[in-house]
Amino acid sequence: MAFAVIARYRCEPADEATVRAATLKMREHTLSEPGNLAYVVHAEADQPGVIVLYEQYTDRGAFEAHTAADYFDELIVKTVRPLLVDRTVTFAEVL
Template identity: 35%
Template sequence: MAYVVNATWTAEPGQEAVVLDAIEKLTAPSREEPGNRFYQAYRDPAEPSVFRLFEIYDDEEAYAAHGASPHFAKYALGQAIPVLAKRERAFYTTIG
């Protein structure tokens, strides 16, 4: 079974570019992490302040390692999350 994370980041008004920049910088190193199977951010043009991230890891420990990584600390915790109006996360495991 894999560990799946579905995150939604909603930027404060006027902070969309800051969040977008952080996600763009976070994506490549996140995809290279051991235990990462898939990492994709996306955005609905009708809701430019809402960013969604779909992530799949080998297990919960791999996700925890992602959250402890230097690139997550720099771009997520240090850049994007401080300018979010809302942050939501849902966690799942795959079947089969």
Template identity: 40%
Template sequence: MEFGLVVRFVARDSAAAHAFDQLAEACLEEIRTREPGTLLYVIHTVPGEPNVRVFYELYADRAAFEEHERQPHIRHFLAERAQYLESLEVTFLDRIAGKGPEGDIDRRR
């Protein structure tokens, strides 16, 4: 079963937000090419909140997420991100319904 999370990052200021974006961008190519179990990894900005970034991550399963967390590029990101942030909030998700690459899903049935 898929495993997801949403992470809300608040950067200290606009310069920190820019540096954080560069740090995150450096990971994306590695995620795209080396993590088949990472189904979605999307970075969002929030209108009216220029220092906020929201990541939406979807993995094939919990094991794929754990493998993602072990990758050198992610270990680097996790070690470096704190210097740019005022706060972060992680929400883990279990999908019960929706539409994805495999079609409609309803886990409630």
């Protein structure tokens, strides 16, 4: 069963360009992963500093492989997360 991740990142508006650039670079890497089905980056229309990610993988193992990648550590763990003032992540099975 396909596995989805919806992540909502909130940063200070001054940091949004950095967060946006890192998540878009992450998308480039992720779309080439064999287990990735989708990686869509959204900027919340009425809320500066909010980025929403929708990711879909063939299964949870593919998502775990994604988070084990060096570029995940560099772009998300080391670049994005330190700039966030709030982060929520929802894991779901695609019906």
